[in-house]
Amino acid sequence: NGNVNKTSYYSTGTGKARDWYMEAAFDYQRSFGAHDITALVLYNQSKRYYPATYSDIPSGYVGLVGRIAYNYNTTYMAEFNVGYNGSENFAPGKRYGFFPSGSIGWVVSKEKFFEKLKPYVDYLKVRASLGLVGNDATQGKRFLYIPDSYGFGDGNYFGHNQYIGGAQENTKSNQDVTWEKARKQNYGIDMTIFRQKLNIAFDYFREDRWDILSSPDYMPALLGMSLPIMNVGETENHGFELALKWNDLIGDDFRYWANFNISYAKNKIKYMNEVKQNESWMAQTGRPIGSRSLYKFWGYFDETANERYRAEFGQDIPDHGAQLYPGDAIYCDLNGDGVIDGDDASRDLAYTDAPEWTAGLNIGFMWKGFDVTLQFTGAWNVDRMLSEFRQPLGDTTNKGLLKYQYDNTWRSSADSQSAKFPRISTTSAANNYRGSTLYLYDASYLRLKSMEVGYTFNFPWMKKIQMQNLRLYCSAYNLFTITDFMWGDPESRQSDRPNYPLIRTFNFGLKVGF
Numbered sequence: 001n002g003n004v005n006k007t008s009y010y011s012t013g014t015g016k017a018r019d020w021y022m023e024a025a026f027d028y029q030r031s032f033g034a035h036d037i038t039a040l041v042l043y044n045q046s047k048r049y050y051p052a053t054y055s056d057i058p059s060g061y062v063g064l065v066g067r068i069a070y071n072y073n074t075t076y077m078a079e080f081n082v083g084y085n086g087s088e089n090f091a092p093g094k095r096y097g098f099f100p101s102g103s104i105g106w107v108v109s110k111e112k113f114f115e116k117l118k119p120y121v122d123y124l125k126v127r128a129s130l131g132l133v134g135n136d137a138t139q140g141k142r143f144l145y146i147p148d149s150y151g152f153g154d155g156n157y158f159g160h161n162q163y164i165g166g167a168q169e170n171t172k173s174n175q176d177v178t179w180e181k182a183r184k185q186n187y188g189i190d191m192t193i194f195r196q197k198l199n200i201a202f203d204y205f206r207e208d209r210w211d212i213l214s215s216p217d218y219m220p221a222l223l224g225m226s227l228p229i230m231n232v233g234e235t236e237n238h239g240f241e242l243a244l245k246w247n248d249l250i251g252d253d254f255r256y257w258a259n260f261n262i263s264y265a266k267n268k269i270k271y272m273n274e275v276k277q278n279e280s281w282m283a284q285t286g287r288p289i290g291s292r293s294l295y296k297f298w299g300y301f302d303e304t305a306n307e308r309y310r311a312e313f314g315q316d317i318p319d320h321g322a323q324l325y326p327g328d329a330i331y332c333d334l335n336g337d338g339v340i341d342g343d344d345a346s347r348d349l350a351y352t353d354a355p356e357w358t359a360g361l362n363i364g365f366m367w368k369g370f371d372v373t374l375q376f377t378g379a380w381n382v383d384r385m386l387s388e389f390r391q392p393l394g395d396t397t398n399k400g401l402l403k404y405q406y407d408n409t410w411r412s413s414a415d416s417q418s419a420k421f422p423r424i425s426t427t428s429a430a431n432n433y434r435g436s437t438l439y440l441y442d443a444s445y446l447r448l449k450s451m452e453v454g455y456t457f458n459f460p461w462m463k464k465i466q467m468q469n470l471r472l473y474c475s476a477y478n479l480f481t482i483t484d485f486m487w488g489d490p491e492s493r494q495s496d497r498p499n500y501p502l503i504r505t506f507n508f509g510l511k512v513g514f
Contacts, residue, residue, distance in 0.1 A: 016050060017049065017050055018048075018049040018050070019046070019047070019048050019049070020046065020047040020048075020049070020058075021044070021045070021046045021047075022044065022045050022046070023042060023043060023044040023045070024042070024043050025040060025041065025042040025043075026040070026041045026042075027039070027040055028040070034072055034073040035070070035071075035072055036070070036071050036072075037068070037069070037070050038067075038068070038069045039066075039067065039068045039069075040065070040066065040067045040068075041064075041065070041066050042064070042065040042066075043062075043063070043064050043065075044062070044063050044065070045060070045061070045062045045063075046060065046061050047059065047060045048060075051142070052140065053140060053141065053142045054142055054143070057142075059088060059142065060088055061085070061086065061087060061088070062085070062086045063083060063084065063085040063086070064083070064084040064085075065081070065082070065083050065084075066081065066082045066083075067079065067080070067081045067082075068080050073110070074107060074110070075106070075107045075110045075111070076104075076105075076106060076107075077103075077104065077105035077106070077107075077127075078102070078103070078104045078105075079102060079103045079104075080100070080101075080102045081100065081101045081102065081131070082098070082099070082100045082101075083097075083098075083099040083100075084096060084097070084098055084099075085097050085099065085134065085136075087136035087179070088142065088143065089136045089137070089141075089142060089143060089144045089145070089177075090136065090144065090145055090177060090178050090179070091145035091175050091176075091177075094145070094175075094176065094177065094178040094179075097134040097136075097178070097179040097181075099131070099132045099133055099134050100131070100132055101129065101130065101131025101132060101133075101184075102129065102130060102131070103127065103128065103129035103130075104127065104128055104129075105125060105126070105127040105128075106125065106126050106127070107123075107124070107125045108124045108125065108126060109121060109122070109123050109124040109125070120193065121191065121192070121193050122192040122193060122194075122195065122196050123190070123191065123192035123196075124189070124190070124191050124192075125189070125190040125191075126188070126189055127186075127187070127188050127189075127190070128185075128186070128187045128188075129184075129185070129186045129187075130183070130184070130185050130186075131183070131184050132181060132182070132183055132184075133181070133182050133184060134179040134180060134181050134182075135179065135180040135181075135182070135213065136179055136180070136213075137213075138180075138213040138214065138229055139215075139229075141229060144174065144177045144213075144228065144229045145173065145174060145175050145177055146173060147173045148169055148170075148171065148172055148173045149169075149170045149171045149173075150167045150168065150169055150170060151167065151168055151170045152165060152166075152167055152168075168225075169225045170225060170226070171225060171226050171227070171228050172225060172226075172227060172228050173228055174228040174229060174230055176231075177213070177228070177229055177230060177231060178211070178231060179211065180209070180210075180211050180212050180213045180231065181209070181210055181211050182207055182208065182209040182210075183207070183208045183209075184205070184206075184207050185205065185206045185207070186203055186204070186205045186206075187203070187204045187205075188201065188202060188203040188204070189201070189202045197246060197247060197248050198244065198245070198246050199243075199244070199245040199246075200242075200243070200244055200245075201241075201242070201243040202240065202241070202242050202243075203240060203241045203242075204238075204239075204240045205237075205238065205239060205240070205241075206236070206237070206238040207236070207237040207238070208234075208235075208236055209233075209234065209235045209236075209237075210233070210234045211231035211232075211233075212231070212232065212233030212234065212235065212272075213229050213230075213231065214229065214230065214232055214233050214272070214273075215227050215228065215229055215230065216230060216232055216273035216274075217273070217274060217275060230273075232271075232272065232273045233269070233271060233272045233273070234269075234270040234271040234272075235267060235268065235269050235270060235289060236267060236268050236270055237265065237266070237267040237268075238265070238266065238267075239263060239264045239265035239266060240263065240264055241261065241262070241263040241264075242261065242262050242263075243259070243260070243261040244258075244259070244260045244261070245257070245258075245259045245260075246258045246259075253367060253368050254365065254366075254367045255365065255366045255367075256363075256364065256365035256366075257362075257363065257364055257365070258361070258362070258363045259360075259361070259362040259363075260359075260360070260361050260362075261359065261360050262357070262358070262359040262360075263357070263358050263359070264356060264357055265354075265356065266288065266356050267288055267289050268286065268287065268288060268289075269284055269285050269286065269287060269288070269289060270285070270286075271285060272284060272285055278335075278343045279334070279335055279343050279346075281334065281346035281347060281348050282342075282343065282345060282346065282347065283347070284347065287347045287348070288351075288352050289352070290352040290353060290354065291347040291350075291352060292347065292349070292350050292352070292383075292385065292435070292440075293345045293346070293347055293435065294345060294346060294347075294349045294350060294435050294436050294437055294440065295331040295332070295340070295344055295345050295346075295434050295435065295436040295437070296331060296332040296334065296344075296346065296349055296436065296437055297329060297330075297331060297332075297436045297437045297438035298330045298331060298332050299330050299416065300326075300327055300328065300329065300330065300410050300415075300416045300419065300422060301317070301324040301325065301326055301327065301328045301329075301330055302326050302327075302413040302416050303326070303413065304413075305317060305330060305416075309330065313332075313333070313336075315333070315336070315338065316338075317330055318331075318333040318337075318338045318339055318340050319338060319339045319340065320340045320431050321339075321340065321341070321430075321431065322428060322430065322431050324428075324431070325423070325425075325428065326410075326412075326413065326423070327410040327411070327415075327419075327422055327423030327425075328422055328423065328425075328428050328431060328432055329422045329431060329432045329434075329436070329438060331344065331434070331436060332344065334346060345435075349437055349440075350383045350385075350437065350440050351381050351382050351383040352382070352383070353382065353383070353384065353493045354382065355379035355380060355381055355382035355443075355444075356380075356381035356382070357379060357380045357381050358377075358378070358379045359377070359378045359379070360375070360376065360377050360378070361375070361376040361377075362374070362375045362376075369455050369456045369457065369458065370453075370454070370455050371452075371453070371454050371455075371456070372451075372452070372453050372454075373450075373451065373452045374448065374450070374451045375448075375449045375450045375451070376446065376447065376448055376449065377446075377447050377449045377491065378444075378445060378446040378447065379443075379444060379445060379490075379491070380444035380445075381444070382442075382443045382444060382490075383440050383441065383442060383443060384440075384441050384443040384485060384487075384490070384493065385435065385439055385440055385441075386439055386441060386487055386497065386498060387439070387497060388402070388497040388498055389405060389421060389439050391429075391433060402498065405421055405424075408420040408421055409421045409422070409423065409424055410422050410423045411423070420438075421438070422438075441484065441485050441487070442484050442485065443483070443485040443490040444483065444484070444485075444490070445481055445482065445483035445485065445490040445491065446481070446482045446483070447478070447480070447481040447482070447483075447491065448478075448479040448480050448481075449477065449478065449479075450475065450476065450477050450478075450479075451475065451476045451479055452473060452474070452475040452476075453473065453474050453475075454471055454472060454473030454474070455471065455472050455473075456469070456470070456471045457470040457471070457472070466514055467512065467513070467514055468513045468514060469511065469512065469513035470510075470511070470512055470513075471510070471511040472509075472510050472511075473508075473509055473510075473511065474506065474507070474508050474509075475506070475507045475509075476504070476505065476506045476507075477504065477505045477506075477507075478502050478503065478504045478505065479504065481502075486501075487499070488500075488501060488502075489501065489502045
């Protein structure tokens with residue numbers, strides 16, 4: 001109401017921060033004949049004052065880095081690196097980590113025996129690298145080795161309502177915790193063919209990570225404490241990337257190009273200290289990082305549901321822990337014990353939020369001052385869960401429905417094959433809104449991410465006023481996206497709830513350079 005007078009107010013605040021960094025380096029380079037050698041030794045040390053945890057104690061790191069590289073006649077190449085790093089998070093004796101790496105390369109096309117292939121292959125190089133890296137940070141915690149921590153909490157009553165508080169053990173200590181490690185491998189080929197019109201780069205990569213810093217979950221709650229950060233866990237990640245670049249000139253003034261890349265990456269948890277599960281499909285071990293535990297949705301309850309379920313599985317609809325009414329969700333009894341419970345939640349039913357496949361395409365041309373560029377991106381083997389649809393009335397059960405929910409909710413038996421959501425109910429919420437494949441959506445997409453059309457003028461009068469460039473252009477972003485995921489941007493996971501879609505934008509501009 002504009003007629004109401006309100007008192008203006010303001011607030012003030014103060015803060016402080018200070019960082020300290022120092023490094024010293026020694027460089028060496030020498031060339032003699034066909035030999036070329038470079039070397040580096042670098043020492044660095046840093047402190048960050050007022051960190052979030054133990055703010056009175058500055059966080060500090062030290063490191064020593066060494067590198068030596070050699071190449072002979074730009075044909076044979078080798079490089080060796082080493083890092084020696086110290087972290088405050090580990091106890092003396094566990095504080096420093098040694099991390100070596102090396103790479104080699106061979107330009108095969110420079111060999112004499114390759115001369116016969118030069119009409120077909122302009123350039124060929126093979127390369128390989130292997131290295132060890134470390135990680136000392138986890139969950140924002142510091143000093144992972146400090147003695148057992150205690151808190152002042154629950155106590156006991158003595159006599160007549162005489163309460164005396166007591167100390168409780170919060171976390172056990174771990175003096176042996178040390179660096180998390182990862183071995184990275186990469187093997188690649190670089191090639192140019194068709195008189196340098198087509199460039200090909202292929203890389204295969206693999207990363208094996210072990211001694212992962214994490215807190216195991218197998219401690220019984222009745223002990224009243226949690227386990228400390230430990231070096232437990234092992235993962236594997238592997239994949240490949242292929243990049244193709246084509247660039248050609250037709251005549252004197254028509255140049256066109258196309259750059260395409262595609263990559264595949266898949267990871268797996270090889271070991272983690274998880275509680276032994278009742279069924280094999282429940283375990284995270286052996287499955288991708290971020291795998292979801294989901295019930296397999298079968299259909300909606302109606303007057304024919306039990307008959308159809310028995311025909312498919314040879315048993316009646318299992319006990320769902322609640323009375324099922326028409327429109328309620330029915331789930332598959334994976335272990336066949338006649339009961340839907342946690343043992344029927346599987347991690348084999350969905351992809352994760354990280355796509356296994358990604359691809360991109362950039363194409364364009366230039367002709368007599370005109371230029372056009374288009375960029376496409378895409379990804380597949382990726383899923384999203386939307387929790388908003390699992391609680392259609394919100395956390396307080398008094399929220400309004402989204403129109404999409406309202407239009408696609410089960411209303412009668414005629415909707416049993418087409419409805420996307422069970423009936424709206426607060427009494428059946430525990431059953432209908434479990435995490436299941438019912439609320440899982442394929443987030444694969446193909447997008448024309450950007451497009452630009454321009455024209456560069458070349459008037460005679462531009463030279464008289466020393467104008468170097470005059471270009472008129474129009475650019476557009478997010479022109480169209482082909483996807484089944486309509487509740488936000490499939491390219492980036494911002495939330496597990498529907499969010500505002502990515503905006504289509506257009507820009508017009510004139511670029512002038514002197």
